[in-house]
Structures are given as C-alpha cells and as structure tokens.
Amino acid sequence: EPEVTQTPSHQVTQMGQEVILRCVPISNHLYFYWYRQILGQKVEFLVSFYNNEISEKSEIFDDQFSVERPDGSNFTLKIRSTKLEDSAMYFCASGRPTDTQYFGPGTRLTVL
Amino acid sequence: KQEVTQIPAALSVPEGENLVLNCSFTDSAIYNLQWFRQDPGKGLTSLLLIQSSQREQTSGRLNASLDKSSGRSTLYIAASQPGDSATYLCAVFSPTGAGSYQLTFGKGTKLSVIP
Numbered sequence: 001e002p003e004v005t006q007t008p009s010h011q012v013t014q015m016g017q018e019v020i021l022r023c024v025p026i027s028n029h030l031y032f033y034w035y036r037q038i039l040g041q042k043v044e045f046l047v048s049f050y051n052n053e054i055s056e057k058s059e060i061f062d063d064q065f066s067v068e069r070p071d072g073s074n075f076t077l078k079i080r081s082t083k084l085e086d087s088a089m090y091f092c093a094s095g096r097p098t099d100t101q102y103f104g105p106g107t108r109l110t111v112l
Numbered sequence: 113k114q115e116v117t118q119i120p121a122a123l124s125v126p127e128g129e130n131l132v133l134n135c136s137f138t139d140s141a142i143y144n145l146q147w148f149r150q151d152p153g154k155g156l157t158s159l160l161l162i163q164s165s166q167r168e169q170t171s172g173r174l175n176a177s178l179d180k181s182s183g184r185s186t187l188y189i190a191a192s193q194p195g196d197s198a199t200y201l202c203a204v205f206s207p208t209g210a211g212s213y214q215l216t217f218g219k220g221t222k223l224s225v226i227p
Contacts, residue, residue, distance in 0.1 A: 033215070035215075041219075042217050042218065042219045042220075043156070043201065043203070043217040044217070045214050045215055045216070048212070048213075048214070055212055056208060056212035056213070056214060058214070091155060091156065098143050098144060098163070098205070098213075099144075099161065100146065100158050100161045101146065101158070101215060102158060103148070103155050103156040103157075103158070104155055105154060105155040106154070106155045108153075
C-alpha cells in the first residue's frame with residue numbers, strides 16, 4: 001500500500017541554523033500539507049500546497065518557513081533560522097482536499 | 113475560527129469493553145471529519161473519514177457517527193483490545209474564510225485498554 005515517507009526521522013540542530021525536512025507524498029496525490037505537533041499539544045496546520053504554489057498557510061507559517069516541490073516526487077519544508085520554539089514533530093501529509101489525508105511518520109526536530 | 117474539543121482527555125477500560133470517544137466542533141460548516149490514531153512518538157494513522165453528507169462510517173470494530181448540525185461526532189470501539197491503546201484524534205476539514213480549507217485537530221483522547 002502506498003505511503004507517505006519522511007526523512008530524517010530525527011533532526012537535531014543549533015538555534016539559528018537552517019533545516020530542510022523532506023517528504024515523499026503518495027504518487028498520485030495532488031495536495032500536500034505540513035503540520036507540526038509540539039510535545040503534548042495539538043497537531044497544528046502549517047501550510048497546504050497545490051499546483052506548485054501555496055494554497056493556504058496558518059499564522060504559524062511566517063517568513064522563516066518555506067515549502068518547495070523541487071522535483072516530481074519530493075516536498076520539502078525549510079526553516080531558515082531555527083528557534084528553540086520550533087522544536088516539534090513535523091508531519092507531512094498528502095491527499096485530496098475533501099478526502100482522506102495520509103500522514104507520514106513525522107520528523108522530530110530538536111533545536112538546541 | 114474552528115475549535116475542536118475531545119472528551120474525555122484520557123480513558124482507561126478493561127479489555128472487552130465497548131467504548132465511546134467524543135468530539136465536538138464549533139463551526140458546523142465542515143467538509144468532512146476524520147478520526148486518526150496516534151501511537152506514542154509515531155505518526156497519524158487514518159481510521160475513518162466521514163463526509164459532511166454522511167451520518168456514519170464503519171470499519172471493522174470501529175463506527176464513527178457525525179451530527180453536523182449539533183457539531184458532534186462519536187467514535188465507537190467495540191470489544192476493545194490492548195492493541196487499541198493509543199491516542200485517538202478527531203479532525204475537521206472546514207473553510208478558513210479565505211476561500212480555502214484547513215484540517216483542525218482536537219487534542220485527542222488517550223485510551224488505555226487493560227488486559
């Protein structure tokens with residue numbers, strides 16, 4: 001069964017450094033999403049992406065965040081200058097807007 | 113702004129019991145509602161999706177209902193097993209008011225099934 005994959009599973013970085021989180025969505029899906037979950041908190045929507053552009057973003061998704069689909073398979077989330085409060089589990093998802101969203105296993109980001 | 117609440121926050125039951133998890137949402141203008149399972153430190157596994165026009169969906173021992181007008185959904189788990197122990201998340205897909213849609217999650221119900 002097709003699944004969403006994410007790499008790395010765990011990323012440790014120093015405050016102020018740039019990180020890129022990678023995702024490979026399910027191949028025939030057209031909508032891609034990033035969410036984050038701070039430890040003990042709700043899963044929060046960050047951004048949705050369709051047709052090579054952002055279709056919706058939350059107030060969390062400020063100028064230090066960016067997303068890209070550099071080729072036909074990968075979908076990336078870049079955090080330009082990480083802060084301590086960016087430490088969280090980041091989930092990628094893919095699907096159609098009115099149908100099931102399939103989530104990846106997540107990348108745990110730790111900012112020191 | 114859509115808010116999703118799940119009650120109870122935690123639930124502990126003996127194996128074999130039937131149980132109900134509750135989810136409520138503030139804005140009834142939803143497109144669909146999805147129930148997920150999350151194991152500790154892991155990703156989200158989709159369990160059931162209910163479209164706004166549907167009243168319920170079933171998958172094996174799971175049954176989810178939706179009452180859009182009252183802003184409520186329930187997830188019924190029959191004959192619970194220790195392997196059902198996990199956090200169950202409810203999420204609604206609803207318009208943002210800016211012409212797009214967003215999935216809004218509840219905080220989850222942590223279920224423990226005692227052998």
